[in-house]
Amino acid sequence: MFDLITADLKFKQDWFLSQKSWFTKNIRIFLEPGTIASIVYRYGNWTRTVSPNLLRLLVRIPYFFAKAVVVTAFGIYIPSKAKIGKGFTIHNFSGIFISEGEMGENVIVFQGVTIGHLRGQPAPPKIGNNVLIAAGAKVLGSVTIGNNVVIGANSVVINDVPDNCTVMGNPARIISRETNWMSEKLAGKDDNY
Template sequence: MFELIKGDLKFKQDWFLSQKSWFVKNVRIFLDPGTIASTVYRYGSWTRTIKVSFIRALFRIPYFFLKAIVVTGFGIYIPSKAKIGKGFTIHNFSGIFISEGEMGENVIVFQGVTIGHLRGQPEPPKIGNNVLIAAGAKVLGSVTIGNNVVIGANSVVINDVPDNCTVMGNPARIISRETNWMSEKLAGNDNNY
């Protein structure tokens, strides 16, 4: 649990707070609603791994209270059954719904994002590594999102998206097959962001 939380914090510090002061990167980050929500999710996910049911129940009680605060206070819903890799970052808050699906590492979610089921499709979406899901985007149904993908603002994804693509629109269509937003950012070439 702590390694995943540490990975989430480091990714957020490197991605969004790299130009900010020490105070913002190391203190204020813990007051950010997205950080609080992802930490509560990590705690809830960890409690599911406790084998002894009585002890698991004791640890789940605080999780339910914390989750209620995150859902009602910040508008962020992430079930503890979701499988999310390290480097999970929520930028901003409000109107975020994430289903019980799977996400890889280094996934960024902005406000107003929904990742969920569609009627008649029992499986939730599967999200790869290094995916940016912009504000208002919806990823719906039994779709697979590849690695190194950008989903544009207010897009509705109802079909699979291959690796290294940028998609936009309703329904989302591929507008670029040369997406390398993560490698440019990590290399320090962030002039376009």
Template sequence: PAAQIGTGFFIDHGMGVVIGETAEIGDYVTLFQGVTLGGTGKERGKRHPTLGNHVVVGAGAKILGGIKIGDNVKIGANSVVLKSVPANSTMIGVPARVIKMEGERLPEATMDHINIPDPLTDRFETLERELLELRKKLESRNSEPSQ
């Protein structure tokens, strides 16, 4: 294989790591078990990712295609990265998305796990309110003296 690998490269628990032949790995990069630096099968020539310096890739992550991963990037376990990643970012998910840049958590990546919206509960509560209002109207009509 013709992959280019920089100084201080480390594979932690190296089982199942795949590094494509046109991959480029910067200095002081750490890959955990099950990482794939692969191609998508569509490209010719440079078809595997380029990782910058001081990159950490979590277990089971897949980085696919001739994309560039910037310096000081962290990629979460089992994430699938299909687009280039800016330096100083943290990526997670399938497909991976940026949740942190320059050490700051992005607002859209912050989730309130206690108050997660539940559309079914919201709808049931609305229906319950409407039902109570209808019952009150019906009771008031039934309590009116008949003419």
């Protein structure tokens, strides 16, 4: 649990706060709703692994209270059953719903994002590594999102998206097959995102 939280914080510091002051990177980050929601999710996910059952119930009680605060105060819902890799970042807050699906590493979610089921489909979306889901985007149904993908603002994704693509629109369509936003950022070439 602590390794995942540390990886989430490091990714957020490197991605969004690299040009900010020490105070912002190391203190204020813990006051941001997205960071709090991520930590509460990680704790809740960890509590599912605790045994025996009585101990699991005891460690889940604080989680239920914290989750209620995150949902009501920040508008962010992430079930503890979700499987999310390290480097998960919520930038901003409000109107974020993430289902019980799977996400890879280094996924960035902005405000107003929904990742969820569609009625009649057997599974929630599966998100790959290095995916940016912009404000207001919806990823719906049993779709698979590849690695190194950017989903544009207010897009509605109802079909699979291959690796290294940028998609936009309603329904989302591929507008670029040469997306490498994460590799450029990590290499220090893109400081203006």
